[in-house]
Amino acid sequence: MNRVGLFAPLAVFALILAIGYFGFQLEDPHRLPSALIGKPFPDFAAERLDGEGGDLVRRADLLGSPVLVNVWATWCPTCKAEHDELLRIRAETAAAGAPVRIIGVNYKDDPAKARRWLAEYGDPYDFNLIDADGALGVELGVYGAPETFLLNAKGDVVFKQVGAIDGQLWQQEIAPRLSAMGVPVAYGEARSDAG
Amino acid sequence: MAAPAALTFLLCCWPAWGASPVDVYEFPDAEAEARFRALIAEFRCPKCLNTNLAGSDAPIAQDLRAAVHRLVVREGLSDAEVRDYLQARYGDFVLYDPPLKAATLVLWGAPVLFVLAGLGLIAWRLQHQRSAHLSDADQARLASFLDET
Numbered sequence: 503m504n505r506v507g508l509f510a511p512l513a514v515f516a517l518i519l520a521i522g523y524f525g526f527q528l529e530d531p532h533r534l535p536s537a538l539i540g541k542p543f544p545d546f547a548a549e550r551l552d553g554e555g556g557d558l559v560r561r562a563d564l565l566g567s568p569v570l571v572n573v574w575a576t577w578c579p580t581c582k583a584e585h586d587e588l589l590r591i592r593a594e595t596a597a598a599g600a601p602v603r604i605i606g607v608n609y610k611d612d613p614a615k616a617r618r619w620l621a622e623y624g625d626p627y628d629f630n631l632i633d634a635d636g637a638l639g640v641e642l643g644v645y646g647a648p649e650t651f652l653l654n655a656k657g658d659v660v661f662k663q664v665g666a667i668d669g670q671l672w673q674q675e676i677a678p679r680l681s682a683m684g685v686p687v688a689y690g691e692a693r694s695d696a697g
Numbered sequence: 698m699a700a701p702a703a704l705t706f707l708l709c710c711w712p713a714w715g716a717s718p719v720d721v722y723e724f725p726d727a728e729a730e731a732r733f734r735a736l737i738a739e740f741r742c743p744k745c746l747n748t749n750l751a752g753s754d755a756p757i758a759q760d761l762r763a764a765v766h767r768l769v770v771r772e773g774l775s776d777a778e779v780r781d782y783l784q785a786r787y788g789d790f791v792l793y794d795p796p797l798k799a800a801t802l803v804l805w806g807a808p809v810l811f812v813l814a815g816l817g818l819i820a821w822r823l824q825h826q827r828s829a830h831l832s833d834a835d836q837a838r839l840a841s842f843l844d845e846t
Contacts, residue, residue, distance in 0.1 A: 534743055537788035610756065636760040643786040645743035645757045 536662040537643055543571070543657045544641045551608055551616055551630035559631055564657060568683045569603040570676070571651040572627070572667075573639065575611040576619045578647040584666035588626035591672060599686030606630035609639050609647050652676060654683055720759060722766050733769050736779055737762050740791045749793070 538544075547558040564571070572588065574581040588604060595602040606627040608616045613632055620627070633639055642651070645664075652661040661679055663671060677687045724730040734751070740761070742753040750758050750765070761783070768774045768782060783791050795801045831839065 534790045535788055537785055635763075636756070637764075640760055640764045640786065643788070645787070 533664065534645065536659070536664075538651070538659040539662060541659060543651065543653050543659055546638050546641055548607075548631040548633060548638055551606070551613055551620075551632050554629070559629075561657060564605060564653060565655060567603060567655050568660075568680055568685050569605055569628075569653050571605050571607060571642075571653060573607045573609045573633075573642070573644050573647050573649045575609045575647045576615045577611065580666045581648045582623075584648050584668075585623055585626070587667050587669065587672065589624050590669075591667075592626045595685070595687055602680060602685060602687070603628050607633050607638060607642075609633050609644065610636045652679060720762060722762075722770075724770060729770055732776060733766055736765050736769065736776060739780075739793065740765075740783055741793050743787050743791060 543561060543564065545561045547560050550559055572584075574584070592601045592604065604627050606629070608630050610633065613634070616630065620630075631638065636644075642649075648666055650663045650667055651659050654660050660683075661675060663675070667676065680687050722730075722733070724733065737751040738749050740750045742748045742750055742755055742758040742761070744755040744757045745753050748755075748758075750761050765779060765783075768779050774782065780792070789795055789801075795804060797805050
């Protein structure tokens with residue numbers, strides 16, 4: 503065996519190190535791709551947090567126009583950070599024509615605390631659903647809060663975000679999709695006017 | 698008498714405590730309970746990277762244990778139907794035994810490739826050694842050196 507050949511094991515070792523180093527950086531291992539993308543939002547029946555409407559809310563009640571379904575809870579600190587962004591999105595889309603529909607799923611929470619939270623911090627939601635035991639969450643493949651689904655008018659899941667929505671995500675992922683579905687959003691012109 | 702009784706109690710109940718310390722579930726028969734235990738041991742908790750549903754204290758694992766219990770006991774689903782239920786909602790992530798498809802081809806194919814590469818390396822080394830054997834002239838020369846000593 504020649505001298506260069508002696509370095510072959512070292513080269514293989516370096517290759518394994520490199521694969522390990524880059525391989526483990528490729529993707530956040532906590533990120534779980536949603537099994538629901540492109541599929542219909544599951545059927546469900548849930549009570550409203552505000553007690554209005556009488557009957558249980560079902561999947562059919564969400565259809566007709568694109569809607570954001572936001573899973574949140576008062577025990578979730580990230581939801582507080584996201585809450586301001588949701589309020590801002592409501593105000594921004596209201597200024598662009600009509601406020602985007604946001605339906606909340608109050609996930610494994612105390613309804614009284616949730617009502618107090620909305621009264622205190624503002625209410626960006628059309629209405630909220632109560633999921634006290636997390637059963638609706640299991641149907642949706644939710645494994646933490648906040649999570650947000652974007653549905654088209656037919657009720658198919660177009661996009662899902664695990665973790666908080668922030669300004670960047672709104673601008674890059676959600677607003678363009680809403681705009682493509684014909685929802686007026688202050689995307690592009692209005693933003694550059696402000697900037 | 699108290700000590701053997703306590704020991705018997707510990708021996709019976711200890712494993713049950715270890716399995717899932719928080720939830721108490723009722724089962725119509727031992728078979729349903731065995732199926733439930735096997736199923737929750739089989740799935741990966743979505744929140745934790747390498748813990749199964751049975752071994753995790755995460756709230757989502759508790760919810761999914763409750764869901765599996767409901768599906769097995771109240772709705773009478775088969776094991777395959779429970780697997781489909783969880784996979785439809787949480788994706789391949791929850792399966793410790795990933796299905797063979799385009800996205801997982803590397804996962805299944807890489808070990809085979811490594812074995813083939815190893816066999817190739819061994820074959821190459823054997824070939825190389827044989828070609829390093831002495832020629833007839835060198836053999837004769839070596840024999841003459843050995844005769845001299």
